[in-house]
Amino acid sequence: xxxxxxxxxxxxxxxxxxxxxxxxxxxxxxxxxxxxxxxxxxxxxxxxxxxxxxxxxxxxxxxxxxxxxxxxxxxxxxxxxxxxxxxxxxxxxxxxxxxxxxxxxxxxxxxxxxx
Amino acid sequence: xxxxxxxxxxxxxxxxxxxxxxxxxxxxxxxxxxxxxxxxxxxxxxxxxxxxxxxxxxxxxxxxxxxxxxxxxxxxxxxxxxxxxxxxxxxxxxxxxxxxxxxxxxxxx
Numbered sequence: 001x002x003x004x005x006x007x008x009x010x011x012x013x014x015x016x017x018x019x020x021x022x023x024x025x026x027x028x029x030x031x032x033x034x035x036x037x038x039x040x041x042x043x044x045x046x047x048x049x050x051x052x053x054x055x056x057x058x059x060x061x062x063x064x065x066x067x068x069x070x071x072x073x074x075x076x077x078x079x080x081x082x083x084x085x086x087x088x089x090x091x092x093x094x095x096x097x098x099x100x101x102x103x104x105x106x107x108x109x110x111x112x113x114x115x
Numbered sequence: 116x117x118x119x120x121x122x123x124x125x126x127x128x129x130x131x132x133x134x135x136x137x138x139x140x141x142x143x144x145x146x147x148x149x150x151x152x153x154x155x156x157x158x159x160x161x162x163x164x165x166x167x168x169x170x171x172x173x174x175x176x177x178x179x180x181x182x183x184x185x186x187x188x189x190x191x192x193x194x195x196x197x198x199x200x201x202x203x204x205x206x207x208x209x210x211x212x213x214x215x216x217x218x219x220x221x222x223x224x
Contacts, residue, residue, distance in 0.1 A: 004157070033212075042119075042203050042214035043158065056211070091157050103148045104212070106157030 002026075004107035006092050012113045013082045021077045021110045023092030031095040032075050033104060034067055038088045046090075049075060082114045118142060119206055119215035127221040131193055136218040138204030139186045145207045147180055147187045152201040152217070194222045 005024040013019050025032050031050055035043035036059075045059040051072035060067070064082075069075040079086055089111050093104035120139045128134055138147070146165045150158035162171050164180035164187060171178045175198075177190040191198055201217045 035214075040216075042205075042216045045211055045213065093157070102146075103150075103160035103163050105160070106150075108156050 004092055004094050004105050006090075006107035006110050008110060009108065010111050010113075012115060015084060015114055016081050017114075018078065018080045019082055019112065021079075021090050021092075021112070023075045023077070023094075023107060025073065025075070025092070025094030026096075026105055027073075029094035029096050029105075031097065031104075032069055033093045033095075034075070034077050035091040035093065036061075036088045037091055037109070043091055046077070079112075082112075084114050087112055087114045118208075118213050119204055121202075121204055121215040121218050123218060124216070125219045125221075127223060128194060129223050130195060133190065133192050134194055134220070135188055135190045136202055136220070137186070137188050138215055140206065141185065142206070142208055143184050145184075147184070147207070148205045148212070149178055149187070149189055150203040150205060152203060153199075158201075158203055194220075196222045196224045198222050 007022045011019055033048050034046040036046055037043045047060055047067045048056040049069040052069050064080045066078045089109040091106050091109045093106045095104045122137045146163055148163045149161045151161055152158040162178045167182045167184045169180045175192045179188050199222050201219050203214050203217045205212050205214045
């Protein structure tokens with residue numbers, strides 16, 4: 001597609017529920033990133049894929065967070081047993097380049113609210 | 116500890132005025148990017164600066180990378196209501212892109 005597509009745009013989850021957030025990057029983009037953006041803050045790095053390989057997951061806040069990109073295109077961020085502190089906007093970005101040196105194209109994000 | 120400090124946090128000015136926002140760090144970055152983010156949307160890349168001392172212009176926006184590659188500024192000339200948004204700087208370091216908290220800019224018509 002023309003841009004990075006994320007779904008759903010909004011998700012309300014009850015505390016303890018599992019959620020899955022989807023990202024469709026720009027076709028052919030090698031690199032894919034997930035960020036978490038709390039209200040009033042800048043995006044915080046979660047994890048990075050180069051094709052299907054997860055090269056960096058140092059930003060995932062706990063073992064309840066899991067991301068995959070099995071075929072090197074679509075990626076899913078899964079959060080198990082959601083907590084209120086997980087409420088945030090989850091942004092996906094992709095890049096045609098392997099190096100993180102270059103800018104990214106971001107999706108519009110998924111706003112997750114845990115109640 | 117915030118690796119990238121942006122200032123001011125908030126800025127509200129009249130249409131037609133000039134302004135400068137800053138992005139500072141004690142760390143050296145291999146590149147630095149500026150993004151603008153509007154409510155309900157993801158950040159949109161404005162520019163990437165790579166070389167110390169580099170200046171890039173994008174219409175009324177002028178971006179400068181510090182000589183030591185630790186800081187950057189964004190200057191807007193004759194601000195317009197369409198410039199309203201959250202301006203984020205992001206630095207590439209140790210194979211990560213790190214964002215500042217942003218400057219929220221509001222241009223009054």
